Amino acid sequence: MDFNQTEWQYSGGNDWNHGNLYNVTPHNSTILQNFFDPVKDKAINGLSVVILFITMVSLGCSMEVSKIKAHIVKPKGVAIALIAQFGIMPLVAFTSAKIFQVGPMEAVAILICGCCPGGNLSNIFTLALEGDMNLSIVMTTCSTIMALGMMPLLLFLYCKGIQNIQYNMPYTGILIALILTLVPCMIGIAINHWAPRYSSTVKKVGLSLLLVAALVIGIISGITVGNAIWVLLSPQMMATATLMPMTGFLLGYILSSAFRLKERCKRTVAMETGCQNIQLCATILKVAFPPDVIGALFLFPLLYTFFQCVESLLLVTIYRCYKRFKPTPEELQEALPYNSILDAPACSGAQGDEEEEEEQDEEEGIW
Secondary structure, X not given: OOXXXXXXXXXXXXXXXXXXXXXXXXXXXXXOOOOOOHHHHHHHHHHXXXXXXXXXXXHHHOOOHHHHHHHHHOOHHHHHHHHHHHHHHHHHHHHHHHHOOOOHHHHHHHHHHHXXXXXXXXXXXXXXXXXXXXXXXXXXXXXHHHHHHHHHHHHHHHHOOOOOOOOOXXXXXXXXXXXXXXXXXXXXXXXXHHOHHHHHHHHHHHHHHXXXXXXXXXXXXXXXXXXXXXXXXXXHHHHHHHHHHHHHHHHHHHHHHHOOOOHHHHHHHHHXXXXXXXXXXXXXXXXOOOHHHHHHHHHHHHHHHHHHHHHHHHHHHHHHXXXXXXXXXXXXXXXXXXXXXXXXXXXXXXXXXXXXXXXXXXXXXXX
16 A cells, blocks of 8 residues: 555554644545644544433343353354454455545554444344344444454554554554443443333433434534545545445355354354444544544544444345245245145245244243
């Protein structure tokens, strides 16, 4: 990757010696200037932390200790899902940064997004795809916990392949942000375990506050970022945000198919792989980096979320259409030769056998 047109120096500690950090060129049209007002910047930082806190408390309220224990006892499915989460998406992010020849700071935003654990959107789309909700929630829980170690490690390894980034990454700030995700998540789990009657209320209130905070931070960011938003809407960043989620969905499904998971679990792993915790990513980018260094790029997770939701809804639509037009057992029976005696009992009980198999899956796990 050619970074000769970009200057990025780090003098150690928390002092950034950026100078003329980015130059506008035909190849790398990035504008990162000191356009942030200190008051507005602090407001955005505070709201980012609030959004992350609310999101993780609400996520914790959807987790049940008994279901987590059940998957821990039989961890094969979760292990495969975590391999997909921390193996596929960081590689996809790094490859995208290389292919589209983005600048160092853009590469940082893409890599951090790719190395983030799963988010709560994966649970929503897993439900829409009739996946394994227990596996989805447990996978989100485990990936959030494992991110404390895996995310800094993956960033350190992949940043070796990008010039001027390896020793400039604010690992301390990233670790602090990760710890901020675990504490509220544990609070949510405790509420759901010890006072489950309040879980629904916490999630509803949390969603309302989340929408208000997201709207406020969007307005403030739009005012302060100004014309620098075009950095985010560059062809390279748009292409990356478009391809990353769908690639994660497809590779997650292929990987789970290779390990012969149940169909419900394949869809679950696919959703968990492509859906990232964008609240965590945005908080890290905004809080861990100086405003005149990160510029408008802390909004990249929002762009990723847009395409993530669009592509997830597309997959849900395809699945629903498939379910609607899929031949019923009766239609399959009529299509078979009438004199096929051996087929009659099997087909007549096909629907019941399918239901029995789903019940057995619930009892035995994902295999």
